Amino acid sequence: MAVLVYAEHDNSSIKGATLNTVAAAQAIGGDIHVLVAGSNCQAAAAAAAQIAGVSKVLVADNAAYTNQLAENVSLLVADLGKAYSHILAPATTNGKNFAPRVAALLDVAQISEITKVISADTFERPIYAGNAIATVQALDAIKVLTVRATGFDAVAATGGSAAVEAVATVTDAGTSKFVAEELAKSDRPELTAAKIVVSGGRGMGNGDNFKILYSLADKLGAAVGASRAAVDAGFVPNDMQVGQTGKIVAPQLYVAVGISGAIQHLAGMKDSKVIVAINKDPEAPIFQVADYGLVGDLFDLVPQLEKLV
Protein backbone atom coordinates (compact mmCIF):
# COMPACT_ATOMS: atom_id res chain seq x y z
CA MET A 1 0.00 0.00 0.00
CA ALA A 2 1.34 3.40 -0.95
CA VAL A 3 -0.20 6.85 -0.64
CA LEU A 4 0.19 9.62 -3.22
CA VAL A 5 0.06 13.16 -1.83
CA TYR A 6 -0.42 16.08 -4.20
CA ALA A 7 1.80 18.98 -3.15
CA GLU A 8 0.46 22.51 -3.10
CA HIS A 9 3.31 24.80 -4.13
CA ASP A 10 4.30 27.93 -6.02
CA ASN A 11 7.09 26.20 -8.00
CA SER A 12 9.75 27.44 -5.59
CA SER A 13 8.36 26.45 -2.19
CA ILE A 14 5.85 24.05 -0.68
CA LYS A 15 2.66 25.47 0.82
CA GLY A 16 1.86 24.68 4.44
CA ALA A 17 -1.32 22.69 3.77
CA THR A 18 0.84 20.00 2.11
CA LEU A 19 2.42 19.23 5.49
CA ASN A 20 -0.98 18.64 7.11
CA THR A 21 -1.91 16.40 4.17
CA VAL A 22 1.26 14.33 4.65
CA ALA A 23 0.21 13.98 8.32
CA ALA A 24 -3.12 12.53 7.18
CA ALA A 25 -1.22 10.15 4.87
CA GLN A 26 0.87 9.00 7.83
CA ALA A 27 -2.28 8.27 9.80
CA ILE A 28 -3.41 6.04 6.92
CA GLY A 29 -0.07 4.22 6.81
CA GLY A 30 2.14 2.89 4.03
CA ASP A 31 4.80 4.50 1.86
CA ILE A 32 4.21 8.18 1.16
CA HIS A 33 5.03 9.63 -2.27
CA VAL A 34 4.58 13.32 -3.02
CA LEU A 35 3.75 14.61 -6.50
CA VAL A 36 5.01 18.06 -7.49
CA ALA A 37 3.37 19.13 -10.76
CA GLY A 38 4.31 22.52 -12.11
CA SER A 39 6.76 24.26 -14.36
CA ASN A 40 10.30 25.15 -13.34
CA CYS A 41 9.37 23.54 -10.08
CA GLN A 42 12.70 21.89 -9.20
CA ALA A 43 13.08 24.04 -6.09
CA ALA A 44 9.65 22.97 -4.86
CA ALA A 45 10.56 19.35 -5.59
CA ALA A 46 13.77 19.71 -3.57
CA ALA A 47 11.77 21.17 -0.69
CA ALA A 48 9.25 18.32 -0.92
CA ALA A 49 12.09 15.79 -0.66
CA GLN A 50 12.93 17.18 2.79
CA ILE A 51 9.45 16.74 4.26
CA ALA A 52 9.61 14.30 7.16
CA GLY A 53 8.12 10.89 6.40
CA VAL A 54 8.13 11.14 2.60
CA SER A 55 9.91 8.34 0.75
CA LYS A 56 9.66 9.49 -2.87
CA VAL A 57 8.98 12.72 -4.76
CA LEU A 58 7.59 12.58 -8.30
CA VAL A 59 8.23 15.70 -10.34
CA ALA A 60 6.13 16.52 -13.37
CA ASP A 61 7.86 19.64 -14.65
CA ASN A 62 6.12 20.84 -17.78
CA ALA A 63 4.46 23.95 -19.22
CA ALA A 64 1.16 22.02 -19.26
CA TYR A 65 1.05 22.34 -15.46
CA THR A 66 2.12 25.98 -15.16
CA ASN A 67 -1.16 27.21 -13.69
CA GLN A 68 -2.32 23.86 -12.34
CA LEU A 69 -5.31 23.77 -14.68
CA ALA A 70 -7.64 21.04 -13.40
CA GLU A 71 -8.16 19.55 -16.88
CA ASN A 72 -4.43 18.83 -17.27
CA VAL A 73 -3.47 18.02 -13.69
CA SER A 74 -6.36 15.58 -13.15
CA LEU A 75 -5.27 13.48 -16.15
CA LEU A 76 -1.77 13.28 -14.70
CA VAL A 77 -2.87 12.39 -11.17
CA ALA A 78 -5.39 9.81 -12.41
CA ASP A 79 -2.69 8.22 -14.57
CA LEU A 80 -0.11 8.03 -11.76
CA GLY A 81 -2.74 7.34 -9.12
CA LYS A 82 -3.69 3.94 -10.50
CA ALA A 83 -0.64 2.51 -8.74
CA TYR A 84 -1.72 3.77 -5.30
CA SER A 85 -4.29 2.80 -2.68
CA HIS A 86 -4.89 6.43 -1.67
CA ILE A 87 -4.61 9.78 -3.42
CA LEU A 88 -4.63 12.79 -1.11
CA ALA A 89 -4.79 16.50 -1.83
CA PRO A 90 -5.11 19.45 0.53
CA ALA A 91 -8.68 20.83 0.62
CA THR A 92 -7.55 24.15 -0.82
CA THR A 93 -9.36 25.73 -3.79
CA ASN A 94 -6.78 23.98 -5.96
CA GLY A 95 -7.32 20.56 -4.40
CA LYS A 96 -11.09 20.93 -4.50
CA ASN A 97 -10.82 21.89 -8.16
CA PHE A 98 -9.01 18.85 -9.53
CA ALA A 99 -9.49 15.98 -7.00
CA PRO A 100 -13.12 15.21 -7.97
CA ARG A 101 -12.01 15.03 -11.61
CA VAL A 102 -9.35 12.48 -10.66
CA ALA A 103 -11.94 10.36 -8.86
CA ALA A 104 -14.37 10.48 -11.78
CA LEU A 105 -11.61 9.52 -14.24
CA LEU A 106 -10.81 6.51 -12.03
CA ASP A 107 -14.53 5.76 -11.56
CA VAL A 108 -14.26 5.97 -7.78
CA ALA A 109 -15.85 8.17 -5.12
CA GLN A 110 -14.09 11.18 -3.66
CA ILE A 111 -14.31 12.02 0.03
CA SER A 112 -14.07 15.73 0.75
CA GLU A 113 -12.38 17.53 3.65
CA ILE A 114 -11.60 14.66 5.97
CA THR A 115 -10.77 15.80 9.51
CA LYS A 116 -9.75 12.44 10.96
CA VAL A 117 -8.47 9.05 9.80
CA ILE A 118 -10.14 6.15 11.64
CA SER A 119 -8.58 3.42 9.48
CA ALA A 120 -7.30 3.02 5.93
CA ASP A 121 -10.85 3.13 4.55
CA THR A 122 -12.78 5.01 7.24
CA PHE A 123 -12.70 8.74 7.81
CA GLU A 124 -14.51 11.55 9.62
CA ARG A 125 -15.78 14.63 7.84
CA PRO A 126 -18.10 17.48 8.76
CA ILE A 127 -21.44 17.89 6.95
CA TYR A 128 -24.25 20.49 7.17
CA ALA A 129 -21.87 23.40 7.78
CA GLY A 130 -20.12 21.47 10.53
CA ASN A 131 -23.32 20.83 12.49
CA ALA A 132 -22.81 17.08 12.14
CA ILE A 133 -19.78 14.85 11.85
CA ALA A 134 -20.11 11.84 9.56
CA THR A 135 -17.98 8.72 9.83
CA VAL A 136 -17.77 7.28 6.33
CA GLN A 137 -16.25 4.19 4.80
CA ALA A 138 -14.94 4.24 1.24
CA LEU A 139 -15.87 1.05 -0.62
CA ASP A 140 -13.76 1.67 -3.74
CA ALA A 141 -10.29 0.20 -4.23
CA ILE A 142 -8.64 3.60 -4.69
CA LYS A 143 -9.53 6.26 -2.14
CA VAL A 144 -9.38 9.85 -3.37
CA LEU A 145 -9.48 12.26 -0.43
CA THR A 146 -9.13 15.94 0.23
CA VAL A 147 -7.76 16.84 3.64
CA ARG A 148 -8.89 19.71 5.85
CA ALA A 149 -5.62 21.16 7.13
CA THR A 150 -6.98 22.16 10.54
CA GLY A 151 -7.80 18.52 11.29
CA PHE A 152 -4.15 17.37 11.26
CA ASP A 153 -0.97 18.70 12.88
CA ALA A 154 1.60 19.50 10.19
CA VAL A 155 4.59 17.19 9.85
CA ALA A 156 8.07 18.75 9.92
CA ALA A 157 9.08 20.50 6.69
CA THR A 158 12.63 19.21 7.07
CA GLY A 159 14.42 16.10 8.23
CA GLY A 160 13.41 13.84 5.35
CA SER A 161 15.55 12.77 2.40
CA ALA A 162 13.26 11.34 -0.26
CA ALA A 163 14.41 10.16 -3.67
CA VAL A 164 13.38 12.50 -6.49
CA GLU A 165 12.10 11.00 -9.72
CA ALA A 166 11.03 12.79 -12.91
CA VAL A 167 7.68 11.96 -14.51
CA ALA A 168 7.98 11.79 -18.29
CA THR A 169 4.32 11.63 -19.35
CA VAL A 170 2.68 14.94 -20.24
CA THR A 171 -1.09 15.26 -20.04
CA ASP A 172 -2.49 18.31 -21.81
CA ALA A 173 -6.26 18.22 -22.35
CA GLY A 174 -6.11 21.35 -24.50
CA THR A 175 -9.60 22.45 -23.42
CA SER A 176 -8.76 25.38 -21.14
CA LYS A 177 -6.32 28.24 -20.95
CA PHE A 178 -5.02 30.41 -18.13
CA VAL A 179 -5.69 34.11 -18.78
CA ALA A 180 -4.86 36.12 -15.68
CA GLU A 181 -4.53 36.07 -11.93
CA GLU A 182 -5.14 38.81 -9.42
CA LEU A 183 -3.67 37.94 -6.06
CA ALA A 184 -4.40 39.95 -2.93
CA LYS A 185 -1.13 41.15 -1.40
CA SER A 186 -0.61 41.01 2.33
CA ASP A 187 2.34 41.06 4.69
CA ARG A 188 0.28 39.51 7.47
CA PRO A 189 0.41 35.78 8.20
CA GLU A 190 -1.67 33.51 5.99
CA LEU A 191 -5.22 33.22 7.29
CA THR A 192 -5.39 29.43 7.39
CA ALA A 193 -2.06 29.04 9.18
CA ALA A 194 -2.13 32.00 11.59
CA LYS A 195 -2.02 31.46 15.37
CA ILE A 196 -4.29 34.46 15.91
CA VAL A 197 -7.07 35.64 13.60
CA VAL A 198 -8.97 38.91 13.95
CA SER A 199 -12.12 39.01 11.82
CA GLY A 200 -14.54 41.80 11.01
CA GLY A 201 -18.15 41.65 9.89
CA ARG A 202 -20.90 43.94 8.71
CA GLY A 203 -20.60 45.83 12.00
CA MET A 204 -17.34 47.37 10.71
CA GLY A 205 -19.54 49.64 8.59
CA ASN A 206 -17.09 50.17 5.72
CA GLY A 207 -13.73 49.11 4.33
CA ASP A 208 -11.88 52.08 5.75
CA ASN A 209 -12.87 51.11 9.29
CA PHE A 210 -11.02 47.80 8.86
CA LYS A 211 -7.90 49.91 9.60
CA ILE A 212 -8.55 49.48 13.31
CA LEU A 213 -8.56 45.69 12.87
CA TYR A 214 -5.37 45.77 10.79
CA SER A 215 -3.53 47.70 13.47
CA LEU A 216 -4.80 45.39 16.22
CA ALA A 217 -3.78 42.41 14.07
CA ASP A 218 -0.31 43.82 13.47
CA LYS A 219 0.21 44.26 17.19
CA LEU A 220 -0.84 40.64 17.79
CA GLY A 221 0.96 39.18 14.76
CA ALA A 222 -2.46 38.06 13.58
CA ALA A 223 -4.11 37.42 10.22
CA VAL A 224 -7.30 39.29 9.33
CA GLY A 225 -10.46 37.52 8.24
CA ALA A 226 -14.02 38.57 7.50
CA SER A 227 -17.62 37.44 7.31
CA ARG A 228 -19.46 37.07 4.04
CA ALA A 229 -21.43 40.22 4.75
CA ALA A 230 -18.17 42.21 4.96
CA VAL A 231 -16.93 40.70 1.69
CA ASP A 232 -20.24 41.15 -0.15
CA ALA A 233 -20.36 44.77 0.96
CA GLY A 234 -16.92 45.26 -0.60
CA PHE A 235 -15.14 46.09 2.68
CA VAL A 236 -12.44 43.47 1.99
CA PRO A 237 -11.47 40.97 -0.75
CA ASN A 238 -13.18 37.58 -1.07
CA ASP A 239 -10.18 35.51 -0.06
CA MET A 240 -10.57 36.85 3.48
CA GLN A 241 -13.95 35.14 3.96
CA VAL A 242 -14.08 32.67 6.83
CA GLY A 243 -16.88 30.10 6.85
CA GLN A 244 -18.64 27.16 5.27
CA THR A 245 -17.96 28.51 1.83
CA GLY A 246 -14.80 30.45 2.59
CA LYS A 247 -11.72 29.45 4.55
CA ILE A 248 -11.66 27.10 7.50
CA VAL A 249 -9.45 28.29 10.35
CA ALA A 250 -8.66 26.90 13.79
CA PRO A 251 -6.20 29.31 15.39
CA GLN A 252 -5.25 29.57 19.06
CA LEU A 253 -7.26 32.78 19.27
CA TYR A 254 -10.11 34.00 17.05
CA VAL A 255 -11.46 37.50 17.66
CA ALA A 256 -14.85 38.12 16.00
CA VAL A 257 -15.62 41.82 15.74
CA GLY A 258 -19.06 43.00 14.57
CA ILE A 259 -19.97 39.49 13.44
CA SER A 260 -23.37 38.07 14.45
CA GLY A 261 -22.28 34.40 14.30
CA ALA A 262 -24.45 32.90 11.55
CA ILE A 263 -24.33 29.09 11.08
CA GLN A 264 -22.27 29.54 7.92
CA HIS A 265 -19.66 31.71 9.63
CA LEU A 266 -19.32 29.44 12.67
CA ALA A 267 -18.62 26.53 10.29
CA GLY A 268 -15.28 28.14 9.49
CA MET A 269 -13.99 29.05 12.97
CA LYS A 270 -15.66 27.13 15.76
CA ASP A 271 -12.71 24.78 16.19
CA SER A 272 -10.57 27.71 17.28
CA LYS A 273 -9.03 27.13 20.72
CA VAL A 274 -10.23 30.40 22.23
CA ILE A 275 -12.95 32.59 20.73
CA VAL A 276 -13.48 36.24 21.68
CA ALA A 277 -16.55 38.13 20.50
CA ILE A 278 -16.96 41.89 20.44
CA ASN A 279 -20.52 42.85 19.59
CA LYS A 280 -22.98 45.49 20.72
CA ASP A 281 -25.92 43.07 20.64
CA PRO A 282 -25.85 40.89 23.79
CA GLU A 283 -28.19 38.40 22.09
CA ALA A 284 -25.93 37.83 19.05
CA PRO A 285 -25.45 34.06 18.45
CA ILE A 286 -21.67 34.51 18.40
CA PHE A 287 -21.78 34.79 22.21
CA GLN A 288 -22.96 31.16 22.38
CA VAL A 289 -19.60 29.93 21.10
CA ALA A 290 -17.37 32.68 22.52
CA ASP A 291 -15.16 31.86 25.50
CA TYR A 292 -14.94 35.56 26.30
CA GLY A 293 -17.59 38.00 25.21
CA LEU A 294 -17.43 41.76 25.35
CA VAL A 295 -20.70 43.64 24.79
CA GLY A 296 -20.28 47.13 23.43
CA ASP A 297 -19.38 49.35 20.52
CA LEU A 298 -16.45 47.97 18.57
CA PHE A 299 -15.27 51.47 17.68
CA ASP A 300 -14.57 52.08 21.40
CA LEU A 301 -13.45 48.60 22.35
CA VAL A 302 -11.05 47.67 19.54
CA PRO A 303 -8.75 50.71 19.97
CA GLN A 304 -8.76 50.11 23.76
CA LEU A 305 -7.81 46.50 23.15
CA GLU A 306 -5.02 47.51 20.82
CA LYS A 307 -3.52 49.75 23.52
CA LEU A 308 -3.57 47.01 26.14
CA VAL A 309 -2.09 44.06 24.24
Add this chain to the structure above:
Amino acid sequence: MKAIVAVKRVVDYNVKVRVKADKTGVELANVKMAINPFCEIAVEEAVRLKEKGIVTEIVVVSIGPKEAQEQIRTAMALGADRGILVETGAEVQPLAVAKLLKAICDQEQPQLVILGKQAIDDDNNQTGQMLAALAGYAQGTFASVVKVEGGKASVTREIDGGFQTVELNLPAVVTTDLRLNEPRYAALPNIMKAKKKPLDVKTPADFGVDVTPRVKTLKVEPPAERSAGIKVKTVEELVAKLKNEAKVI
Protein backbone atom coordinates in the same frame (compact mmCIF):
# COMPACT_ATOMS: atom_id res chain seq x y z
CA MET B 1 -27.12 27.77 -27.26
CA LYS B 2 -28.70 25.42 -24.77
CA ALA B 3 -27.82 25.55 -21.08
CA ILE B 4 -28.45 22.86 -18.50
CA VAL B 5 -28.73 23.88 -14.86
CA ALA B 6 -28.62 21.32 -12.06
CA VAL B 7 -30.54 22.08 -8.87
CA LYS B 8 -30.66 20.22 -5.56
CA ARG B 9 -33.37 20.09 -2.91
CA VAL B 10 -31.74 20.62 0.48
CA VAL B 11 -32.55 21.74 4.03
CA ASP B 12 -33.14 25.50 4.11
CA TYR B 13 -29.88 27.26 4.96
CA ASN B 14 -31.35 28.96 8.03
CA VAL B 15 -32.23 25.69 9.72
CA LYS B 16 -29.83 24.48 12.38
CA VAL B 17 -30.00 20.73 11.85
CA ARG B 18 -30.15 18.17 14.66
CA VAL B 19 -28.50 14.79 14.55
CA LYS B 20 -30.91 11.85 15.00
CA ALA B 21 -30.69 9.98 18.29
CA ASP B 22 -29.86 6.72 16.50
CA LYS B 23 -26.89 8.42 14.73
CA THR B 24 -28.05 7.39 11.25
CA GLY B 25 -28.24 10.93 9.92
CA VAL B 26 -29.79 14.32 10.60
CA GLU B 27 -33.45 14.94 11.33
CA LEU B 28 -35.18 15.82 8.06
CA ALA B 29 -38.81 15.14 8.97
CA ASN B 30 -40.83 18.38 9.12
CA VAL B 31 -37.79 20.50 8.31
CA LYS B 32 -38.11 23.31 5.77
CA MET B 33 -36.58 22.34 2.42
CA ALA B 34 -35.47 24.68 -0.33
CA ILE B 35 -33.38 24.98 -3.46
CA ASN B 36 -29.66 24.91 -2.54
CA PRO B 37 -28.46 28.57 -2.45
CA PHE B 38 -25.63 27.93 -4.93
CA CYS B 39 -28.08 26.29 -7.36
CA GLU B 40 -30.25 29.39 -7.17
CA ILE B 41 -27.24 31.42 -8.28
CA ALA B 42 -26.74 28.94 -11.15
CA VAL B 43 -30.32 29.38 -12.32
CA GLU B 44 -29.98 33.17 -12.11
CA GLU B 45 -26.81 33.12 -14.21
CA ALA B 46 -28.46 31.02 -16.92
CA VAL B 47 -31.46 33.36 -16.97
CA ARG B 48 -29.16 36.39 -17.31
CA LEU B 49 -27.33 34.73 -20.22
CA LYS B 50 -30.72 34.12 -21.81
CA GLU B 51 -31.69 37.76 -21.29
CA LYS B 52 -28.46 38.74 -23.06
CA GLY B 53 -29.45 36.56 -26.03
CA ILE B 54 -26.57 34.11 -25.53
CA VAL B 55 -28.56 31.20 -24.15
CA THR B 56 -31.71 30.23 -26.04
CA GLU B 57 -33.06 27.43 -23.87
CA ILE B 58 -32.59 26.54 -20.20
CA VAL B 59 -33.21 22.96 -19.10
CA VAL B 60 -33.25 22.49 -15.34
CA VAL B 61 -32.43 19.06 -13.96
CA SER B 62 -32.80 17.66 -10.47
CA ILE B 63 -32.04 14.22 -9.15
CA GLY B 64 -33.87 13.13 -6.03
CA PRO B 65 -37.27 12.44 -4.50
CA LYS B 66 -40.63 13.26 -6.06
CA GLU B 67 -40.78 16.45 -3.96
CA ALA B 68 -37.78 17.85 -5.87
CA GLN B 69 -40.38 18.82 -8.49
CA GLU B 70 -40.99 21.85 -6.22
CA GLN B 71 -37.41 23.04 -6.73
CA ILE B 72 -37.66 22.46 -10.50
CA ARG B 73 -40.88 24.53 -10.56
CA THR B 74 -39.11 27.27 -8.60
CA ALA B 75 -36.32 27.30 -11.20
CA MET B 76 -38.90 27.47 -13.98
CA ALA B 77 -40.63 30.38 -12.22
CA LEU B 78 -37.26 32.15 -12.27
CA GLY B 79 -36.93 31.62 -16.04
CA ALA B 80 -35.93 28.04 -16.91
CA ASP B 81 -37.86 26.69 -19.90
CA ARG B 82 -38.38 23.06 -19.01
CA GLY B 83 -37.44 20.52 -16.39
CA ILE B 84 -36.21 16.96 -15.98
CA LEU B 85 -36.53 15.13 -12.69
CA VAL B 86 -34.57 11.92 -12.30
CA GLU B 87 -36.68 10.52 -9.55
CA THR B 88 -35.31 8.22 -6.88
CA GLY B 89 -35.87 7.83 -3.18
CA ALA B 90 -32.39 6.37 -2.78
CA GLU B 91 -29.28 8.27 -1.69
CA VAL B 92 -27.47 9.47 -4.82
CA GLN B 93 -23.83 10.42 -4.30
CA PRO B 94 -21.90 12.94 -6.45
CA LEU B 95 -20.34 10.38 -8.81
CA ALA B 96 -23.77 8.90 -9.61
CA VAL B 97 -25.29 12.39 -10.02
CA ALA B 98 -22.44 13.25 -12.39
CA LYS B 99 -23.09 10.09 -14.42
CA LEU B 100 -26.79 10.90 -14.72
CA LEU B 101 -26.01 14.48 -15.74
CA LYS B 102 -23.51 13.17 -18.30
CA ALA B 103 -26.22 10.92 -19.80
CA ILE B 104 -28.56 13.93 -19.99
CA CYS B 105 -25.81 16.00 -21.64
CA ASP B 106 -25.37 13.24 -24.24
CA GLN B 107 -29.06 13.56 -25.09
CA GLU B 108 -29.47 17.32 -24.82
CA GLN B 109 -26.10 18.45 -26.21
CA PRO B 110 -25.83 21.68 -24.16
CA GLN B 111 -23.01 24.18 -24.65
CA LEU B 112 -23.00 25.16 -21.02
CA VAL B 113 -23.81 23.28 -17.82
CA ILE B 114 -24.13 25.40 -14.69
CA LEU B 115 -24.11 23.92 -11.17
CA GLY B 116 -23.60 25.30 -7.68
CA LYS B 117 -20.10 24.91 -6.26
CA GLN B 118 -21.39 22.86 -3.35
CA ALA B 119 -24.58 21.66 -1.73
CA ILE B 120 -24.99 22.97 1.81
CA ASP B 121 -26.03 19.55 3.15
CA ASP B 122 -23.20 17.20 2.11
CA ASP B 123 -20.69 20.04 1.56
CA ASN B 124 -18.97 17.89 -1.06
CA ASN B 125 -18.01 20.35 -3.80
CA GLN B 126 -17.54 17.54 -6.35
CA THR B 127 -20.42 17.11 -8.79
CA GLY B 128 -19.54 19.78 -11.37
CA GLN B 129 -15.92 18.68 -11.54
CA MET B 130 -16.92 15.01 -11.88
CA LEU B 131 -19.39 15.76 -14.65
CA ALA B 132 -16.74 17.77 -16.50
CA ALA B 133 -14.27 14.89 -16.21
CA LEU B 134 -16.78 12.27 -17.43
CA ALA B 135 -17.91 14.42 -20.35
CA GLY B 136 -14.39 15.57 -21.21
CA TYR B 137 -15.45 19.20 -20.75
CA ALA B 138 -13.39 22.07 -19.44
CA GLN B 139 -14.48 23.49 -16.09
CA GLY B 140 -14.74 26.91 -14.51
CA THR B 141 -15.31 26.25 -10.80
CA PHE B 142 -16.10 28.78 -8.04
CA ALA B 143 -17.10 31.32 -10.68
CA SER B 144 -17.61 34.95 -9.79
CA VAL B 145 -17.79 36.27 -13.39
CA VAL B 146 -18.91 34.36 -16.49
CA LYS B 147 -18.69 35.72 -20.04
CA VAL B 148 -19.55 33.76 -23.15
CA GLU B 149 -18.21 35.07 -26.45
CA GLY B 150 -16.67 33.78 -29.65
CA GLY B 151 -17.38 30.14 -28.90
CA LYS B 152 -15.53 30.29 -25.57
CA ALA B 153 -16.39 30.94 -21.96
CA SER B 154 -14.25 33.24 -19.89
CA VAL B 155 -14.63 32.49 -16.20
CA THR B 156 -13.18 34.42 -13.28
CA ARG B 157 -12.74 32.09 -10.33
CA GLU B 158 -12.48 32.73 -6.60
CA ILE B 159 -9.23 31.07 -5.49
CA ASP B 160 -7.42 31.05 -2.14
CA GLY B 161 -5.18 34.01 -2.88
CA GLY B 162 -7.63 36.12 -4.91
CA PHE B 163 -9.02 35.68 -8.43
CA GLN B 164 -8.03 33.69 -11.49
CA THR B 165 -9.46 33.98 -14.99
CA VAL B 166 -9.52 31.02 -17.36
CA GLU B 167 -10.76 30.61 -20.92
CA LEU B 168 -12.71 27.43 -21.65
CA ASN B 169 -13.64 25.70 -24.88
CA LEU B 170 -17.36 24.98 -25.15
CA PRO B 171 -19.15 22.88 -24.08
CA ALA B 172 -18.03 23.62 -20.54
CA VAL B 173 -19.10 23.22 -16.94
CA VAL B 174 -19.36 26.24 -14.66
CA THR B 175 -19.88 26.01 -10.88
CA THR B 176 -21.12 29.11 -9.10
CA ASP B 177 -19.66 30.91 -6.14
CA LEU B 178 -21.64 33.23 -3.89
CA ARG B 179 -20.58 36.43 -5.58
CA LEU B 180 -21.52 35.49 -9.15
CA ASN B 181 -24.86 37.26 -8.90
CA GLU B 182 -27.79 38.03 -6.67
CA PRO B 183 -30.70 35.73 -7.50
CA ARG B 184 -34.06 37.37 -8.20
CA TYR B 185 -37.34 36.46 -6.53
CA ALA B 186 -40.02 34.66 -8.50
CA ALA B 187 -42.96 36.93 -9.35
CA LEU B 188 -46.43 35.50 -8.78
CA PRO B 189 -47.48 35.46 -12.48
CA ASN B 190 -44.25 33.57 -13.27
CA ILE B 191 -44.98 31.03 -10.54
CA MET B 192 -48.37 30.44 -12.21
CA LYS B 193 -46.76 30.16 -15.66
CA ALA B 194 -44.14 27.73 -14.35
CA LYS B 195 -46.89 25.26 -13.47
CA LYS B 196 -47.59 24.85 -17.19
CA LYS B 197 -43.98 24.38 -18.32
CA PRO B 198 -42.99 20.82 -19.33
CA LEU B 199 -41.42 18.60 -16.65
CA ASP B 200 -40.24 15.13 -17.65
CA VAL B 201 -39.92 12.52 -14.95
CA LYS B 202 -37.33 9.79 -15.47
CA THR B 203 -35.53 7.22 -13.33
CA PRO B 204 -31.82 6.38 -13.05
CA ALA B 205 -32.62 3.07 -14.84
CA ASP B 206 -33.83 5.05 -17.90
CA PHE B 207 -30.23 6.20 -18.29
CA GLY B 208 -28.70 2.85 -17.37
CA VAL B 209 -26.84 4.41 -14.44
CA ASP B 210 -26.11 2.37 -11.33
CA VAL B 211 -26.51 4.72 -8.36
CA THR B 212 -25.36 2.31 -5.65
CA PRO B 213 -23.42 4.37 -3.05
CA ARG B 214 -19.63 3.97 -3.09
CA VAL B 215 -19.25 5.57 0.31
CA LYS B 216 -21.06 4.12 3.30
CA THR B 217 -22.08 6.36 6.17
CA LEU B 218 -21.34 4.44 9.35
CA LYS B 219 -22.62 7.07 11.76
CA VAL B 220 -23.46 10.73 12.11
CA GLU B 221 -22.81 12.52 15.39
CA PRO B 222 -23.13 16.04 16.73
CA PRO B 223 -19.85 17.99 16.83
CA ALA B 224 -18.09 18.42 20.16
CA GLU B 225 -19.88 21.08 22.20
CA ARG B 226 -17.88 24.09 23.28
CA SER B 227 -18.07 24.69 27.00
CA ALA B 228 -20.02 27.82 27.89
CA GLY B 229 -18.01 30.99 27.96
CA ILE B 230 -18.33 34.13 30.03
CA LYS B 231 -19.02 37.78 29.36
CA VAL B 232 -16.33 40.13 30.60
CA LYS B 233 -17.11 43.71 31.63
CA THR B 234 -14.06 45.57 30.45
CA VAL B 235 -11.22 45.39 27.95
CA GLU B 236 -8.77 45.19 30.88
CA GLU B 237 -10.55 42.10 32.17
CA LEU B 238 -10.50 40.55 28.68
CA VAL B 239 -6.78 41.12 28.24
CA ALA B 240 -6.06 39.71 31.72
CA LYS B 241 -8.07 36.56 30.89
CA LEU B 242 -6.34 36.10 27.54
CA LYS B 243 -2.93 36.47 29.16
CA ASN B 244 -3.34 34.59 32.43
CA GLU B 245 -6.21 32.16 31.98
CA ALA B 246 -6.25 31.21 28.28
CA LYS B 247 -2.56 32.08 27.76
CA VAL B 248 -3.06 32.84 24.08
CA ILE B 249 -1.44 36.28 23.94
